[in-house]
Amino acid sequence: MKANRADIIARCVDDVLDGRASLEDCQRKYPALSGELRYSLEVAMRIENLRPVISPTFRESARQNIFAGASVKHVNYRRTSNWMRPVPVFHLVHVPLAILIIVVSLGSGTSVVFASQNSVPGDLLYPVKTTAEKAQMTLALTPETKASLNIKFADRRVEEIVIQTAAGKNIDADVSSKIASYIDTAIKEIGNLDEKGSKAVISQLSESAINQQVKLEQALSESHEENKSVLEETQDAGRRANTVAIVANTNPGFLENTPSVASADLEHTFKIEGRLLSTEGNKWNIGGIILDNVTTPSGKKSYSQSKQLEIKGITRDGKTFISSIEQEDESNSKNTVTIEGIFTGASADGKTWNISGISTPGLVNVILLNANTRITMTGMVQDGNFIATRLESGDVLKNEVNISGTLLEVNEDSVSINSAGAKVSVRISRAEIKTNSGSKADRSALRSSIGQEIRISNLTLKDGKLSAGTIYISDRNLQNTDQPDGARQGDSSRPRGSGDSD
C-alpha cells in the first residue's frame, strides 16, 4: 500500500508539473491523498524554481570553445580519476580572435572597452562601447544569441536614457525607435527558434521589459518636459514587448507573423469571463461572445463546454491568440459574462462594438466612446447571445506598470511570480492586497493564492529591487481562507505552461 501511495503521488506530481493534469484532477481522483498531494506538489515546485537557467550567450560560446581547446578562467584543476589522463593547469583565457583583432586595431585594449561600459551618448568613450557591441553582434551566430544580445543592447539604451534624464540632459529623439528596433530584432530571432529553444530568451525578454518599464516610470517622474515623450514611447515599447513575451511563451504561433513593438495593436489585449458555450473547430463561443480563429496555448488540455472560464489573450491578423485559460469557481458564475479590452470603434448602427479586435454586441443607447478607451462590458447570455447590461470605461492605463503571473512563493517581505517564464521577485512590505473585485484581503489570502494568477500594479524600483503598490488576487481565495486545512479543494495549482496577457 505504501509503495502504491508513493507511486501515485510521484506520478501526480509529474503530471501536474508537466501540464498533463491539474492538482484538482489528482485530488478528485485520490481524495484521501489530497493534502499530501498538495504539499508534495508545492515542495516540488519550490525545488524546481531553484533550477538554474543557462545563458544563451554562454551556451553558444561554449559550443565553440570546446573545440578551440579554450578552458577555464579561474580555477586550477588537478587529476581526479584513474581513467582520465592528467590535465595541465590552465592560466590562459582564449579570446575569440575577431574580438581580439577589433580591440587591438582600436589601439586601446580590453581595459578601455571595459571602462566604456558605463558611458552614455556624448561621452568620449561612448563610440568604444558601441563599436564593441557591433563586434559582439557580428560574432553572434545563432538566433538565440542574436535575440539575447539585442535584448541586452535594448537594456543598455534604456539605462543610458535613465542616466541622462537624471543628469538633466536632453535625450536623442530617435533613441526610442532604436530601442524598439533592438526589441523587434530580438522578437524576430525568437521566432526562428523552436518552442523549447525559445523559452529562455522569452523569459529574458519579459524580465527585461518589466525592469525597463519600472526604470522608465521613475525616470518620467524626474524628467523635464522635453524628454517625456521619448520616455513614454520607450515605455510603450517595453510594455508591448512584455505582452509579446507573455503570449509567445504559451502560444508560439503568435510569432509566425513577427509582431512589432512599434504597433499600438499590441496594447489590444482582452479578458473574457463567461461560460464556454461551444467550440466549433477554432471558433469559440464564450457567453455569446464569438472568438474567431482561436489558437490555444500549446499543451493545453481541452475544456468541456458549459464550464465557466476566464480567458486572456490578444487578437492579431484576424486570429485570436489565447495566452491563459483559467477555470472559474462555478459557485460564483451565475449567468454573467464580462469582456474587458480596448474599444476601437462601432458599426454604423452602433449595435456591434469592436473590443480589442473582437466583435461584440454593444449598448445601443449609450453615447459612443472615444477610440482607444479601455472598457469593461458586463452582460448576460440569452439563447446563446450576449446581451450587454453595463459599461465601465476608463483611460487607457498607459503609464501604470503592471505585471501578472503565477504566484510561486510568499515570504516575509516579498513574493516571487512566474511571468512568461521569468521568476520575478517583488517586495510587498508596503503593498495593499485586494481581490480582483476590490475587496481588501490579507497575507493569508495571498498565501492561498500560491500556484494561481495574481496581478501586481504600481510597481516601483528602489535600490535595484521591485516594490509592489497593490496586489490583486482571485476573489475565491478570500472566501477560502477561513476553511480548515484539508478542505481546500478549490484553490490549487494550475497546469504549468500558461501565461497571461496584461
Place this chain on the structure above:
Amino acid sequence: MHQQTDDELILRAARGERDAFTALYDRYIEKVYRHVAFKVSTQDDAEDITQEVFVRAWRAISRYKRGDALFVSWLLVIARNLITDFYRAKKHHTLIEDIEVAAGSEVNPETIVEKSTSDNELRRNISRLKGDKQKVIIMRFIDGFSHAEISRAIGKSEGAVRVIQYRALADLKKIMEKTLRESK
C-alpha cells in the same frame, strides 16, 4: 527525420566528427549546466566548470564505453569530479547533516513551505538528504531527468525511483518542520 541515438553520435564523435559531438552537446548542455550551477555559488564558476566538462568529454570520447554508463551519466561523473576539485581548490566543504526526526505536534504544512524556505535554506535542506534521496531530488527537479532516465542512471527500477522521490519529499517536510520549530 531520424534523430540519431547517443550511441550513433558517440561513434561518429569518436572518429573526430565535431558535428556529432556538437549534437551531444546540444542534447545535454542544459542538464549538465543545471547540475553544476546548483552546486556552485556563482554563474561564472558554473559556466567555467560546465564548459570544462565538455572539453574533457571531447578529448576522452574515444575512450567512452557504452557498457560503463549512459553518456549523460558519464558527463555528470566528470562534472562531479570537477566540482570536487573546485571546492578543494577553494577549501570549501559541503556538510551533509543527519536528519533528526523530532516527535511532536504536526505543524501546518502550508506554514512550513511559506515560512521555512528561502531559496538558500531550501538548498541546504536538500543537501541534508542522504544518498539516493538527494540524487533523485536533484536529478528530477533540478537537472530535469525523467523517472526512466534516473532509473537507468542509478540502476534502480522506475517504481523504486518514485518511492525514493516520495520519501525524499517527506524527509524535506520533516527537515522543514524541524527548521520552523527551531526558528520560533
